[in-house]
Amino acid sequence: MSRASLSLALAASLGAAPVAAQDDPLPAAEQAYLEVDFERTYELARRALEDGGQPLARLTRIYQLMGIAAAAQGLEEESRDAYIRMLALDPQAEVDRNLSPRLRSPFMEARGFWTSRSERLGAEARVVRSRALVRVRLVDPLEMASAVVVYARGAHGDYREHRSEAGPSTVVELDELLEADAVVEYYVQVLDAHGNRLIEIGDEFEPEVSGEAAERPTEGPLEPDDGDGGGGALRSPWFWIVAVAVLAGAGVGGYFLLRDDAVSLEPGLTFQ
Amino acid sequence: MTLRASLLLAMTMASGCGGDTVVVEFNFPSTDAFVRSATIELVAVSLVDQDLRACPRLVRMVEVSPLDDSLTDLSTEPRDVCELRSAAFEIPSPRSGEHAWIAAARGSSGQALLTACTVRDVFGGGEPLVMVLSPTDHYRDQFPAGTPDEACTPEDRCSRGCR
Numbered sequence: 001m002s003r004a005s006l007s008l009a010l011a012a013s014l015g016a017a018p019v020a021a022q023d024d025p026l027p028a029a030e031q032a033y034l035e036v037d038f039e040r041t042y043e044l045a046r047r048a049l050e051d052g053g054q055p056l057a058r059l060t061r062i063y064q065l066m067g068i069a070a071a072a073q074g075l076e077e078e079s080r081d082a083y084i085r086m087l088a089l090d091p092q093a094e095v096d097r098n099l100s101p102r103l104r105s106p107f108m109e110a111r112g113f114w115t116s117r118s119e120r121l122g123a124e125a126r127v128v129r130s131r132a133l134v135r136v137r138l139v140d141p142l143e144m145a146s147a148v149v150v151y152a153r154g155a156h157g158d159y160r161e162h163r164s165e166a167g168p169s170t171v172v173e174l175d176e177l178l179e180a181d182a183v184v185e186y187y188v189q190v191l192d193a194h195g196n197r198l199i200e201i202g203d204e205f206e207p208e209v210s211g212e213a214a215e216r217p218t219e220g221p222l223e224p225d226d227g228d229g230g231g232g233a234l235r236s237p238w239f240w241i242v243a244v245a246v247l248a249g250a251g252v253g254g255y256f257l258l259r260d261d262a263v264s265l266e267p268g269l270t271f272q
Numbered sequence: 273m274t275l276r277a278s279l280l281l282a283m284t285m286a287s288g289c290g291g292d293t294v295v296v297e298f299n300f301p302s303t304d305a306f307v308r309s310a311t312i313e314l315v316a317v318s319l320v321d322q323d324l325r326a327c328p329r330l331v332r333m334v335e336v337s338p339l340d341d342s343l344t345d346l347s348t349e350p351r352d353v354c355e356l357r358s359a360a361f362e363i364p365s366p367r368s369g370e371h372a373w374i375a376a377a378r379g380s381s382g383q384a385l386l387t388a389c390t391v392r393d394v395f396g397g398g399e400p401l402v403m404v405l406s407p408t409d410h411y412r413d414q415f416p417a418g419t420p421d422e423a424c425t426p427e428d429r430c431s432r433g434c435r
Contacts, residue, residue: 128369171370263368263394264292265363265366265394266293268400269356271301271303272300
């Protein structure tokens, strides 16, 4: 019995129906991997990639499966490319140390690729209140990113989606959300061409927050009445961070600095 | 500590800069290139339309002639290149936001010899703004490969002059 037919027999016996694979190819790819069917593993993992919408953790696993499966089929370049992308998403990712050297070799090459580079895939976002926008700065050495999506809302209301083409610096206008000290909650997703999430900054349930969050009414049990009703802001760590920044005139990394002050430039001279 | 780091640190400390100060590093390809330059100018163009690919176009423009004031958010105007050594080179404070920063070193005839461009949003506490000056076609024509090194050093150039 050929390997392929054996795999099919196993798949049938385990109830891994082709219909299920079409709905979500990743579990089927995992199953194929367990069955040592590397050709099908690669095919299904690639399908999961192209179906899109994968969160970061699943996307990392997809590239890992593609890396292993390609290496097993002797497709070293495809394997190395998959591992490079896997490590772009998760620099700490590993492959099973019990794999044969032939299957681990492309992974080691991928690690070497990133070791020699100074830039890694990453993004940072900050609210620029004076311009009512969110700026997302993206470092994308492999040009994997296709779109940047910012979901933002005020203290009340639903998230509004703002989508832009990916670039080194993406600006998303927030329109009427930035009024005075209004709170802004936002989260950011950097997507590849298939809509898979390469980078996630915050999420719907734990968004990034800009503004006087300490003065927002909080949900949950009321605090005991300790006569310190007006001191809520003083207990907020963000109050003191901004206060120190204002008094000392020092930058706070730019992420939560709400001012739009001029910066002083000093010249320097160097030779190559 | 390398010479480069020492020079930058000395300038930074001498100017008494605080947390809102950003160093603009003018990186010349060689001391000869510095000596051959007469003036240096830095301008910033606001990227209102977020055209992050503005650098090639702006560099081509500045190689032909200085940018018109209507295009720039700030300009140092052409200054003696030796002001970079003496830290007398004053740079106006920029407005916040993304800018294309263009530096141009010109020879005594006004021709652009070296240019640099980078897109940055400069803010307090940020990394230095590094302007890596590259030779223009005019520089390569005027000083082709094999041109003898300048006998004059930057120190000579700026203390008693070479030309």
